[in-house]
Amino acid sequence: MSTESIALTGVREPSRAFGDWLTSWITTVDHKRLGILYIVFALLFLVLGGIEATIIRIQLIAPLNTFVSPRTFNRMFTMHGTTMIFFAAMPILFGFANYFVPLMIGARDMAFPRLNALSFWLTAFGGFLLYFSFVGANGLYGAGGAPDVGWFAYAPLTSKAFSLGHSTDFWTLSLMVSGFGSIGTGVNIVATIVSMRCPGMTFGKMPLFAWLNLVVFGMVLVVVSPLTAAQLMLCVDRFLGGHFFDTQAGGSAVLWMHFFWFFGHPEVYILVIPAFAFMSEIVPVFSRKPIFGYPIMVGATVAIGFVSMTVWAHHMFTVGMSAYGNSFFVITTMIVGIPTGIKIFNWLGTMWGGKIIFKTPMLFCIAFLFQFLVAGLTGIMLGAAPFDWQLAGSYFLVAHFHYVIVGAILFALFGAFYYWFPKMSGRMYNETLGKVHFWLFVLGFHLTFDFMHIPGLLGMPRRIYTYEPGRGWEVWNLIVTIGAVVQGIAILIFVSNLLYSMFKGKLAGNDPWDAWTLEWSVASPPPEYNFLTIPEVRSRRPLWDIKHPEDPDWKYE
Amino acid sequence: MAYANLRKRAWCRCRHALAKGITFLGAALLCAQSSFAFAQASPIPNIFKPASTPADAIHRLSLFVLTITGLIFVIVGGLLIYAVVKFRRRGEEDGPEPAPVYGSNQMELAWTVVPCLIVLVLFLATARVIYSVQEAVPPATAVQVTAIGHQFWWEFRYPELGVVTANELHIPVSNPQNPTPTFIKLLSADTDHSFWVPQLAGKIDLIPNRNNSMWLDPHATGVYIGQCAQYCGTQHALMLLRVYVDSPEDFARWVAAQKQPAVANDAVAKGRRIFEQTACINCHAVSGTAANGVFGPDLTHLMSRYTIASGAAKNTHDNLKLWIHSPDSLKPGSLMPAMNLNAQDLDDLTTYLETLR
Numbered sequence: 001m002s003t004e005s006i007a008l009t010g011v012r013e014p015s016r017a018f019g020d021w022l023t024s025w026i027t028t029v030d031h032k033r034l035g036i037l038y039i040v041f042a043l044l045f046l047v048l049g050g051i052e053a054t055i056i057r058i059q060l061i062a063p064l065n066t067f068v069s070p071r072t073f074n075r076m077f078t079m080h081g082t083t084m085i086f087f088a089a090m091p092i093l094f095g096f097a098n099y100f101v102p103l104m105i106g107a108r109d110m111a112f113p114r115l116n117a118l119s120f121w122l123t124a125f126g127g128f129l130l131y132f133s134f135v136g137a138n139g140l141y142g143a144g145g146a147p148d149v150g151w152f153a154y155a156p157l158t159s160k161a162f163s164l165g166h167s168t169d170f171w172t173l174s175l176m177v178s179g180f181g182s183i184g185t186g187v188n189i190v191a192t193i194v195s196m197r198c199p200g201m202t203f204g205k206m207p208l209f210a211w212l213n214l215v216v217f218g219m220v221l222v223v224v225s226p227l228t229a230a231q232l233m234l235c236v237d238r239f240l241g242g243h244f245f246d247t248q249a250g251g252s253a254v255l256w257m258h259f260f261w262f263f264g265h266p267e268v269y270i271l272v273i274p275a276f277a278f279m280s281e282i283v284p285v286f287s288r289k290p291i292f293g294y295p296i297m298v299g300a301t302v303a304i305g306f307v308s309m310t311v312w313a314h315h316m317f318t319v320g321m322s323a324y325g326n327s328f329f330v331i332t333t334m335i336v337g338i339p340t341g342i343k344i345f346n347w348l349g350t351m352w353g354g355k356i357i358f359k360t361p362m363l364f365c366i367a368f369l370f371q372f373l374v375a376g377l378t379g380i381m382l383g384a385a386p387f388d389w390q391l392a393g394s395y396f397l398v399a400h401f402h403y404v405i406v407g408a409i410l411f412a413l414f415g416a417f418y419y420w421f422p423k424m425s426g427r428m429y430n431e432t433l434g435k436v437h438f439w440l441f442v443l444g445f446h447l448t449f450d451f452m453h454i455p456g457l458l459g460m461p462r463r464i465y466t467y468e469p470g471r472g473w474e475v476w477n478l479i480v481t482i483g484a485v486v487q488g489i490a491i492l493i494f495v496s497n498l499l500y501s502m503f504k505g506k507l508a509g510n511d512p513w514d515a516w517t518l519e520w521s522v523a524s525p526p527p528e529y530n531f532l533t534i535p536e537v538r539s540r541r542p543l544w545d546i547k548h549p550e551d552p553d554w555k556y557e
Numbered sequence: 558m559a560y561a562n563l564r565k566r567a568w569c570r571c572r573h574a575l576a577k578g579i580t581f582l583g584a585a586l587l588c589a590q591s592s593f594a595f596a597q598a599s600p601i602p603n604i605f606k607p608a609s610t611p612a613d614a615i616h617r618l619s620l621f622v623l624t625i626t627g628l629i630f631v632i633v634g635g636l637l638i639y640a641v642v643k644f645r646r647r648g649e650e651d652g653p654e655p656a657p658v659y660g661s662n663q664m665e666l667a668w669t670v671v672p673c674l675i676v677l678v679l680f681l682a683t684a685r686v687i688y689s690v691q692e693a694v695p696p697a698t699a700v701q702v703t704a705i706g707h708q709f710w711w712e713f714r715y716p717e718l719g720v721v722t723a724n725e726l727h728i729p730v731s732n733p734q735n736p737t738p739t740f741i742k743l744l745s746a747d748t749d750h751s752f753w754v755p756q757l758a759g760k761i762d763l764i765p766n767r768n769n770s771m772w773l774d775p776h777a778t779g780v781y782i783g784q785c786a787q788y789c790g791t792q793h794a795l796m797l798l799r800v801y802v803d804s805p806e807d808f809a810r811w812v813a814a815q816k817q818p819a820v821a822n823d824a825v826a827k828g829r830r831i832f833e834q835t836a837c838i839n840c841h842a843v844s845g846t847a848a849n850g851v852f853g854p855d856l857t858h859l860m861s862r863y864t865i866a867s868g869a870a871k872n873t874h875d876n877l878k879l880w881i882h883s884p885d886s887l888k889p890g891s892l893m894p895a896m897n898l899n900a901q902d903l904d905d906l907t908t909y910l911e912t913l914r
């Protein structure tokens with residue numbers, strides 16, 4: 001590749017009026033700006049979902065608490081789950097993919113820039129639809145307010161008989177609309193990775209970040225489509241008198257479960273594989289070693305992609321499947337642990353023999369490894385069907401999946417934020433504040449989610465707005481709520497660090513981490529066209545080759 | 558190469574952890590046996606204090622799974638901590654970059670094959686318990702119960718005994734020499750529910766248009782607490798469940814009492830008339846009277862139950878009165894409507910209900 005693009009400095013845009021600035025963001029088709037829009041949109045919804053979580057935790061801080069009514073509580077956990085999965089976690093990960101996939105594969109934009117913008121705005125519109133239900137769901141029946149059917153909206157609670165008014169309609173429409181957005185992004189990123197790699201970048205030389213996102217968005221295409229179809233069927237039930245899921249007219253509640261979890265379980269991997277992608281970029285750079293076992297990392301990810309589509313009914317061990325059916329989903333569920341375990345060992349192998357630098361991004365990655373290990377092990381417990389007959393639907397399960405989503409995915413995301421913040425903003429974050437954020441968040445996380453396992457083992461089901469004293473649940477719930485407050489404070493520190501550093505941070509330069517992938521070869525923030533000349537690569541670490549011409553990677557790979 | 562070293566060290570760690578794990582396994586098995594012998598009904602529905610055969614089979618499996626996952630945690634967690642401490646960059650030294658290592662086929666093969674073996678063992682142990690619990694055949698002495706989930710209460714029918722009750726299930730203790738397990742057919746009248754009494758068995762859902770089943774085989778008498786474990790609507794939280802495990806004699810006595818028609822007491826004729834002339838009878842049944850509703854709990858032997866409103870409150874005079882007067886103040890969102898009776902009628906009605914022993 002040429003060194004010309006490395007020396008390139010950012011193009012300063014002349015200052016414009018606010019209206020122009022706003023228009024430029026709304027009409028943008030630049031993958032980087034859309035990436036930032038995704039992330040900002042997701043952070044907004046993260047805050048909303050966080051407020052809902054706080055209300056849930058305040059209500060449960062003590063037995064027989066009356067902070068909110070049962071109905072409000074049910075709305076809060078429905079909105080919390082829906083918001084966090086569909087309008088916080090997914091868009092934030094889509095945002096990072098949008099921003100960095102083209103940069104890492106040496107492309108000037110996505111394959112379909114306008115489809116990219118359409119997808120983002122569909123997702124955003126879906127989010128606003130969901131929240132509009134707070135004011136707009138007051139149908140003739142006066143059942144108003146947000147949906148209260150749970151984030152997986154089991155039939156027949158969603159049928160007309162049990163869900164009056166329009167709250168469920170807003171829920172299903174919002175997921176349908178954002179589902180089309182996700183499918184659009186899926187098409188776009190797959191097409192971009194397949195057809196827009198720079199010269200020399202064969203599939204074997206792509207950064208793992210691009211490989212993992214290729215798998216993720218391939219999965220999006222396969223599994224979001226059935227979910228969107230199920231939403232259409234639910235609409236037919238609710239608006240046109242269909243009976244797919246209407247049990248009172250002979251419909252099937254279990255059919256909805258299959259539709260939902262055929263999406264729902266791969267969804268976990270759609271969220272966690274991007275976290276693996278962050279890990280696979282950050283861990284090597286801060287261990288000063290290339291990723292250990294690149295081919296097996298790719299193979300393991302592709303294996304996860306396939307196997308994860310065969311495990312969905314482990315969410316349904318309690319619905320009365322046959323012993324044969326249960327056994328089948330036990331074995332597939334346990335098999336998916338093998339490639340996942342391989343990945344953990346390969347990150348360990350990457351750190352092994354390296355010189356680990358404990359900057360904030362790496363701290364979050366190390367915590368990820370530890371917490372993801374625990375989440376995987378509790379996952380094995382839940383995967384053993386009979387054990388699941390006790391644990392399913394309990395607070396143990398809630399603790400388990402928050403260990404995955406917060407302990408693994410959110411930690412990796414924080415790592416990604418700190419790692420790429422200099423690239424996206426052009427300025428360094430404050431390292432001290434970053435470390436304070438890390439340690440506080442670790443403390444809050446473990447207070448909340450370690451202790452949340454225990455009431456589940458003592459028989460506390462999820463989604464109950466209150467509980468009686470004397471069941472042995474009080475003290476654990478109190479600790480859990482305290483931990484939630486600590487996490488909230490840590491997130492405030494994170495947000496203020498980013499806001500402050502965006503304007504006042506030290507200038508970062510092109511390559512503050514001495515990293516190896518193409519995004520670090522351009523200015524921070526990157527110019528609109530990314531690369532002045534399209535780079536040409538010969539190995540998985542093109543910048544290493546340039547910095548170490550005497551010992552380039554392409555001689556060994 | 559450092560990797561020979563790594564392998565050696567890893568193996569040392571393995572052996573150490575294995576020894577630890579075996580000790581832990583021994584302790585766990587001991588604990589399993591003791592809890593098997595001493596498990597009693599407890600106000601805390603702890604899944605690690607099983608008191609019935611299916612719950613106990615799950616408990617044993619869970620200890621096995623916990624041991625294996627515990628070992629993995631110790632080994633991998635130990636390696637992680639070791640790597641972080643040992644390979645940290647010391648000071649701000651800027652020496653040469655560490656040697657790039659792109660992979661190692663032997664290592665990667667090892668950490669693929671070993672998990673495969675672990676998975677195989679776990680699967681076999683799990684499948685054995687699945688089949689032992691799900692394929693159990695009811696003996697002729699089994700008690701048959703049909704449980705029907707409603708928003709937000711439980712209906713229990715004993716088709717062979719001719720008994721109908723609600724929210725508080727009575728079953729006989731089952732002694733291993735002469736087992737009298739209870740087989741429960743699980744149905745739903747409206748939305749999904751789930752029957753979960755952790756000390757007696759794992760949960761199984763009650764789903765409309767679907768026949769599910771489960772069985773309990775309790776070893777010790779007492780009251781076991783549980784509740785609905787599948788979100789079923791506004792009052793999912795207060796859809797509580799009590800299972801009374803009686804001695805064979807107590808159970809026979811309870812069945813005999815439940816089979817009696819409702820007490821007819823002329824002293825409360827006024828209250829009874831109010832009951833039969835308001836909407837109460839649309840939903841509730843009292844055997845031997847005009848009341849034969851099926852949407853709410855059967856009240857024929859209301860006073861034999863310790864709680865009302867599916868466990869939301871104790872069955873006391875004041876609570877009963879409050880429940881009739883204003884159901885929402887005990888259980889907001891319950892489907893029982895307030896009857897708007899005047900004070901006198903409310904008193905009379907409560908007095909009548911209190912004769913239904």
